[in-house]
Amino acid sequence: MTTTARRTPEPGTWLGIPAFPEAAKAELANDQQRGNLRHATTTIRAKRVTRASEVDDWEDLRTAAAQIKDRVARHLDDYLIQAEKAMTEAGITVHWARDAADANAIVADIAKAKGVDEVVKIKSMVTQEIDLNEHLEAEGIAAWETDLAELIVQLGHDLPSHILVPAIHRNRTEVREIFAREMGLYGRPAPENITDEPAELAEAARLHLREKFLRAKMAVSGGNFIVADTGTLVIVESEGNGRMCLTLPETLVSVVGIEKVLPSLQDLEVFLKLLPRSSTGERMNPYTSFWTGVTPGDGPQDLHVILLDNGRTNVLADPEGRAALRCIRCSACLNICPVYERVGGHAYGSPYPGPIGAILGPQLRGLEGENERALPFASTLCGACNDVCPVKIPFTDILVHLRHKAVEHKTAHHPTGEQALMKGAAWVMADGSHLATVQTGSRLAGRIFKNRWLGKMPIPLAGRWLRARDVEAPPTQTFRQWWKKNQGDHR
Numbered sequence: 001m002t003t004t005a006r007r008t009p010e011p012g013t014w015l016g017i018p019a020f021p022e023a024a025k026a027e028l029a030n031d032q033q034r035g036n037l038r039h040a041t042t043t044i045r046a047k048r049v050t051r052a053s054e055v056d057d058w059e060d061l062r063t064a065a066a067q068i069k070d071r072v073a074r075h076l077d078d079y080l081i082q083a084e085k086a087m088t089e090a091g092i093t094v095h096w097a098r099d100a101a102d103a104n105a106i107v108a109d110i111a112k113a114k115g116v117d118e119v120v121k122i123k124s125m126v127t128q129e130i131d132l133n134e135h136l137e138a139e140g141i142a143a144w145e146t147d148l149a150e151l152i153v154q155l156g157h158d159l160p161s162h163i164l165v166p167a168i169h170r171n172r173t174e175v176r177e178i179f180a181r182e183m184g185l186y187g188r189p190a191p192e193n194i195t196d197e198p199a200e201l202a203e204a205a206r207l208h209l210r211e212k213f214l215r216a217k218m219a220v221s222g223g224n225f226i227v228a229d230t231g232t233l234v235i236v237e238s239e240g241n242g243r244m245c246l247t248l249p250e251t252l253v254s255v256v257g258i259e260k261v262l263p264s265l266q267d268l269e270v271f272l273k274l275l276p277r278s279s280t281g282e283r284m285n286p287y288t289s290f291w292t293g294v295t296p297g298d299g300p301q302d303l304h305v306i307l308l309d310n311g312r313t314n315v316l317a318d319p320e321g322r323a324a325l326r327c328i329r330c331s332a333c334l335n336i337c338p339v340y341e342r343v344g345g346h347a348y349g350s351p352y353p354g355p356i357g358a359i360l361g362p363q364l365r366g367l368e369g370e371n372e373r374a375l376p377f378a379s380t381l382c383g384a385c386n387d388v389c390p391v392k393i394p395f396t397d398i399l400v401h402l403r404h405k406a407v408e409h410k411t412a413h414h415p416t417g418e419q420a421l422m423k424g425a426a427w428v429m430a431d432g433s434h435l436a437t438v439q440t441g442s443r444l445a446g447r448i449f450k451n452r453w454l455g456k457m458p459i460p461l462a463g464r465w466l467r468a469r470d471v472e473a474p475p476t477q478t479f480r481q482w483w484k485k486n487q488g489d490h491r
Contacts, residue, residue: 007117009155009157011157012159017347021374036169038341044280048388068262069391073259076316082228083227090230095307106304107253114217120209123146125163144216148202149165164329216248220254221242222235223254233254233292236272236275236287257310271328274330278388279331314364315364320397330390332385337385339354349371377406381400454470
């Protein structure tokens with residue numbers, strides 16, 4: 001049996017990661033990661049507060065963004081058709097993908113039709129969601145991440161742990177070790193004497209990626225927004241690697257969730273004010289690219305947009321959960337979340353961690369999996385995420401809604417002891433004769449224990465509770481007997 005050597009570093013896998021309660025215990029023991037996360041999220045939180053306070057109408061902007069997103073959700077079918085027509089007229093080839101398999105196949109088919117066996121990528125959550133890199137690897141196509149944090153994750157055979165800063169769990173020393181060990185296996189090696197100074201690490205990444213940029217014939221991206229009335233694809237990024245991917249390769253393929261449509265450029269203005277301040281604490285992101293079709297001699301000459309569903313219409317169908325589709329992937333909810341700060345992103349078991357992962361993942365993937373049913377409980381319901389979300393997603397309302405659905409799903413398939421206990425209690429309380437029957441047993445128990453308090457006992461359901469508590473023995477006389485004996489003549 002022969003095996004084909006991989007062309008890109010083998011990544012970590014979400015498969016096999018236990019459900020959140022167990023995964024969180026393991027992550028809590030990682031002191032280094034907790035320290036890295038605390039430093040990074042504290043810094044970003046402080047910058048966000050400063051930048052938001054500079055905008056007098058910040059709350060009005062948040063309200064406007066939420067209303068625009070809700071309007072898009074109410075008329076999503078119309079806006080998508082309008083966007084497809086405008087993009088097609090501008091020279092963009094539009095594809096529709098029902099799920100991850102459809103989207104991955106479309107990207108691979110375009111690459112094969114172009115005769116390319118490697119692509120460069122802009123940081124994209126949606127391609128993480130559909131596991132595009134591994135699909136392309138299986139098709140013999142190497143996909144290279146060009147965002148610095150994504151490059152660290154890829155070379156480290158790792159998994160992203162933050163929406164905006166995928167390598168937030170790594171410190172500089174770890175990054176230096178990864179670069180020194182891995183870069184030479186996949187291209188230009190890191191300098192032999194490289195240190196953990198940020199400038200040296202950035203320069204090593206720049207030189208390593210440059211050769212990939214210069215030979216790439218095809219790039220793959222996500223998309224922050226699509227403007228329906230003009231057919232404009234909008235991509236926002238911070239490092240300039242995205243601009244390289246958007247201008248050097250001849251072909252650009254963008255995978256975009258169907259919820260990313262906005263009605264007009266006027267609506268886009270609201271989000272371009274909110275997104276950078278909420279995500280990186282900047283007044284404006286360094287690079288914002290608009291592509292309205294193809295221009296001869298300028299940028300990609302063949303532009304494809306794949307509109308991806310992959311469970312989004314299921315989210316849209318839920319009146320209480322659909323507000324999760326307002327998300328613009330700023331990660332402000334992660335940076336404020338006390339649970340995320342302590343356990344990191346890997347414990348959530350999917351590319352979407354933190355509060356947004358806890359409400360979006362179970363809705364996109366359904367509640368069949370154990371982890372999907374556990375994620376709505378990965379929150380203290382403190383509401384801090386509600387306060388910082390630039391599009392006013394009611395996180396805590398959706399978490400409670402999903403907890404209810406998770407419990408309903410669980411009890412529908414596997415009746416629990418708690419259900420049986422509640423049914424028994426209902427029978428007892430429904431009729432006085434039933435209660436009297438049960439009290440016969442309790443009086444007998446009272447005579448057996450003879451007023452001795454109860455300590456640790458292997459009683460089903462109550463055993464764990466009794467480990468830390470003592471309980472008074474059942475009475476030998478019921479209230480009815482006491483009343484009849486003492487107040488029988490005063491009815």
